[in-house]
Every structure is written in structure tokens, then in C-alpha cells.
Amino acid sequence: MICHMGNNKMILIGGPCVIESQECLETVASTMKDICNELDIDYYFKASFDKANRTSITSYRGPGIVDGLKMLSQIKERCNIPIATDIHEPWQSQPASEVADILQIPAFLCRQTDLLIAAGKTGKIINVKKAQFLAPWDMKNVADKIASTGNHKIFLCERGTSFGYNRLVVDMTSIMEMKSLGYPVVFDATHSVQKPGGGGNCTSGNREYIEPLAKAAIAAGADHLFMEIHPDPSKALSDGPNMVKLSEVREMLERILSVYDAVGN
Structure with missing residues (x-):
């Protein structure tokens, strides 16, 4: 059985790139919950307890799995919202699944068989x-690895394709190709505007294209x-140049939703 959420609502997976502080988490989570309730969007709060593929050895990675999951658990309880977070290694699947409703597989790891199988066995999205x-x-092979566990609650996510050095482009036909595999497709609107390593010792991006x-x-x-x-992307500890400012999200989502409604997704 392919994963569909039982209604025609758009799902938004969103939040700060990495856990920075409890205050930042609560500010984004509570604000986004209110916005998405008003706009009739299903919202999953996202933040990473560890960013294991940062550009530089000196880049901030996050609080780690133990403290990070505690912080996400508090957000889930206080704000009464579902949670999404990244995992990077098979052993992280089970503890992360005790808090998260969506386990996210980073792009660089999407072919890692043991990781995909461990994630699939949790039964989470x-x-x-x-x-x-x-x-x-080629995402068919990726989805098949997860589905081999009996878990068909799979989202396939488009996040841009390498186009030379420090450049990503989005091939919109990729969305149609992945939809043909029978699973819902998520568009990652912020990582798709990255310039990987474009800042020398960090990633830059083009926020105006989001x-x-x-x-x-x-x-x-x-x-x-x-x-x-993020409340202030200019001060974010990760992915600032390609994050949406919290104060600008509502109006942006309203305009995006007008397209969603028009095409009848």
C-alpha cells in the first residue's frame, strides 16, 4: 500500500536546519503550527540533532542524538505537533523513531542500503x-529497499541536481518521473537553492529563488x-543563506497554496 495521507492537504515539513537552542525550536514550532492551522496545511516540525555532512570541520553540527532527541521530544509534547528529523547511521533509526514521525534520509546517503532498511523497519514515514x-x-531502487521491509510509507524528495561546481539546478521533470513510481513527492524548496561549498568553508545560496x-x-x-x-537566517548556525525568514513564511505559503489549489494536487 503506497503512502497517502488520507486527504488532499499539502504537507509542510519545516523548521531550522539544525537544533540551535530550545528557544529557537519553540519559537519556530509554535509560530508555524499557528500559520499552518490557519492555512489548513498539515505541519511536521523539522530540525536535525546532528548535521554530519557540514562543509568544514569547524562548522556547527548540533547537540547530538541524546540531547537533540530530548529537545525534540519537548517540542512535540509542548506544541502537540509531529516531528521530522534526519538520521545518518542505521543505529540511529530506532531511538529517533521513538520521537520522530518522519525519518529523513539525507541526499548523500540515499543509496545506503543498511540505513534505508533500518529506517524502513521502524514503520515511520x-x-x-x-x-x-x-x-x-533510479529512486525506484531506493524506494524498493525501504519497501522490502514491508513499509510503504515513503516520500521521495527532490532537492536539486549538481550542475558543475558549487551549483544546483532543479529539473522539474524529476518530479513527474518520481511520481510515476507511485509515491508522494516532496519538493525541498530551500536546499534546492544552495550553492554547495560556495562560501569556501561553508555553503551559500540564493534565497530569492525559493x-x-x-x-x-x-x-x-x-x-x-x-x-x-529560521527567525533570523543571517544568524543561523547552518544553511542561513538558503533558509526562509520566519516572519515571511505566511505570505509565501499563501502564494504557493494558490498554485496548489489551482492545479488540484
Whole structure:
């Protein structure tokens, strides 16, 4: 049975790139919950307890799995919202699944068989990001690995394709190709505008492209949306140049939803 959520609502997976502080988590989670309730969007709060693939050895990675899951658990309880978080190694699947409702597989790890199987065995929704180097039709093999566990609650996520050095482009036909595999497709509107390593010892990006790419992806058939959101991206400890400012999210989502409603996703 393919994963569909039982209604025609758009799902938004969104929050700060990495756990920075409890205050930041609660600010984003509570604000986004209110916005999504008003706009009739199903919301999953996202933050990573560890960013294991940062550009530099000096880059902030997060509080780690033990403290990070405690912080996410508090957000889940206080704000009464479902949680999404990244996992990087098979052993992280079970403890993360005790808190998270969506386990997210980072793009660079989407072919890691042991990781995919461990994630699948949790029975949680698995949002697996298509690698920057991978053809969209090759995601069938990725989905099959997860489905081999009996878990068909799978999202396939488009997050841009490498286009030379320090550049990503979004091939909108990728969305249609992955939808043909029978699973819902999520568009990652913020990582798709990254310039990987473009800042020398960090990643840069083009925040101004987030909204038009999100609209185009929804028009091309994307079912759901992923966004990284921060109260002040200029001070974020990870992915600041390609995050959405919290104060600007509501109006942006209203405009994106007008496309969603128009195409009847």
C-alpha cells in the first residue's frame, strides 16, 4: 500500500536546519503550527540533532542524538505537533523513531542500503532525498529497499541536481518521473537553492529563488513541501543563506497554496 495521507492537504515539513537552542525550536514550532492551522496545511516540525555532512570541520553540527532527541521530544509534547528529523547511521533509526514521525534520509546517503532498511523497519514515514548525482528513475531502487521491509510509507524528495561546481539546478521533470513510481513527492524548496561549498568553508545560496521554485514544483505535480525556516537566517548556525525568514513564511505559503489549489494536487 503506497503512502497517502488520507486527504488532499499539502504537507509542510519545516523548521531550522539544525537544533540551535530550545528557544529557537519553540519559537519556530509554535509560530508555524499557528500559520499552518490557519492555512489548513498539515505541519511536521523539522530540525536535525546532528548535521554530519557540514562543509568544514569547524562548522556547527548540533547537540547530538541524546540531547537533540530530548529537545525534540519537548517540542512535540509542548506544541502537540509531529516531528521530522534526519538520521545518518542505521543505529540511529530506532531511538529517533521513538520521537520522530518522519525519518529523513539525507541526499548523500540515499543509496545506503543498511540505513534505508533500518529506517524502513521502524514503520515511520521515510522522507528520502534524491541525491544531487542521482537520476530520478533510479529512486525506484531506493524506494524498493525501504519497501522490502514491508513499509510503504515513503516520500521521495527532490532537492536539486549538481550542475558543475558549487551549483544546483532543479529539473522539474524529476518530479513527474518520481511520481510515476507511485509515491508522494516532496519538493525541498530551500536546499534546492544552495550553492554547495560556495562560501569556501561553508555553503551559500540564493534565497530569492525559493518561492518561484516552490510554485513551479507544485505546478509540476509535487505533493508536499520542505522548507528550512529560521527567525533570523543571517544568524543561523547552518544553511542561513538558503533558509526562509520566519516572519515571511505566511505570505509565501499563501502564494504557493494558490498554485496548489489551482492545479488540484
